[in-house]
Amino acid sequence: QLQLQESGPGLVNPSETLSLICNVSGGSISIRTDYWAWVRQPPGRGLEWMGSIHYSGGTYYNPYLLSRVTMSVDTSKNQFSLRLSSVTAADTAVYFCSRHTYSYGHYDDWGQGTLVTVSS
């Protein structure tokens, strides 16, 4: 049973960089057909795909976040990470990590999500 678990600070100051890690257990992150995504959800609002990464290092970012998002993968630790720069209160959200099969695929597995609040 694949499990994903997000970790990182729950509070980030405005203008700083938000950093999260998703640890994958119960399976390998290095499956050729698998892609690893970050999806966020502001309080009381809908879901937003932020970006996806393949174990090979290939990245795909939401065009609206392209200038602020960076994703990376560490196959030795079976984890991938998210960095979102220059955050504002609008970036306050629950951040989920997820797995999808193929670049076009649906989200099969999800982490529990972690709330990140941007505030001074």
Added chain:
Amino acid sequence: QSALTQPPSASGSPGQSVTISCTGTSSDVGGYNYVSWYQQHPGKVPKLMIYEVSKRPSGVPDRFSGSKSGNTASLTVSGLQAEDEADYYCRSYAGSNNLGVFGGGTKLTVL
């Protein structure tokens, strides 16, 4: 941004059927058969209900069905039950530069 348009709310009585629409463009919903639907109860993780327009994952009741016509995808819930009350989100592949666009979500109320 919500690239796909969903009605903010939908409702039905137990046993009835309700259909939720998801309208996009020829660049997403209309261009690919990679539309999926997710159910989310308050404070919970989204759950995949339909993928590739009309396929159901193992364990999802056959009361849930999906379809697509042109740029609009639809989720139909038949034989409504109280536990179906939740938020529902559609999502579509939109090409190699935009792997996933979601709808704004529809709150389904079972009256």
